[in-house]
Amino acid sequence: MPNRPHTAPATARPSGSPIRRRLSVLLATALTAVTVLAATPAPVAAATAAATPGDMATMFLDAINHDRGAKGLVAYRAWSSLTTLASERAGRMAAAHDLSHATAGGNVGDALDAAGVAWMGYGEIIAASSYPWGPESVANIDGLWTNSPPHASIMFSASYNYVGIGVVQADDGTTWVSAVMTESPDHTAPGARNGALRLRGGNDIVFSWSGSDPRLQTHTAGIASYDVLARKDGGRWIRVRNHTTATSLRLANRLAGHWWTFRVQARDRRGNLSKWTSDIRIRVP
8 A cells, every 4th residue: 555645735714713814914825734645564453452542642742742842843732622623534534444634524724613713824634554553553654744744844833833633443443643733822721839938027928929831832822910819717718919920929917826828820911821729828826
């Protein structure tokens, strides 16, 4: 079974999305990629029971991101909306035993619009392999993609930041894959961390914290502010800082004999919120 690579160009279209209208001018075209059908030196082996489709998707993501890191690129961040779409597309190809973007579901941009996914550009790479289900088929397909310039241009894009990978095993044991990448606004939640909590001067409480926003290849929003809650003993939470850019506070002259508990939440510049940190407390003696 010979390799059959090809490319399929697509154009980024304006839509009703305000995000798209503002940003579509940044990308005249979006490459929706290419197809490889893996050569098979041996019949399909029995499936590896431990490898679920989710396991396979993780293997593909790890392989792609390892290769991206070797080139100095930021890892693609998995996005469940793209994973759902890619899984549907891989499933259609596996059911039909036909490797094509048309069989997968047609234009990726239309599918992203239908799923409500905001995008400024997209790419899709698809493949099928008769190598044994599990690490062997992952390595086979990853190698074919990496060594195919049209596929590699999407795998190693300096614009795309999110990915969804769908992997399906057909009834004959073959592996079918769709990987959909997008350049999209940052929707990844930032992180917040408790810092030091200590007493100063006997009954002044000093609390510090920090935060970070996971880095994307493009469009990382960055930390904008923090909210801080505090409560005395088992009382109600009080918002002692709201939308602050500071990373510490001092509550002076607290009454002796009480416990004070704190938690913090980070917000990025797109309004994405972190989880509240775990409670941290101190007693004023």
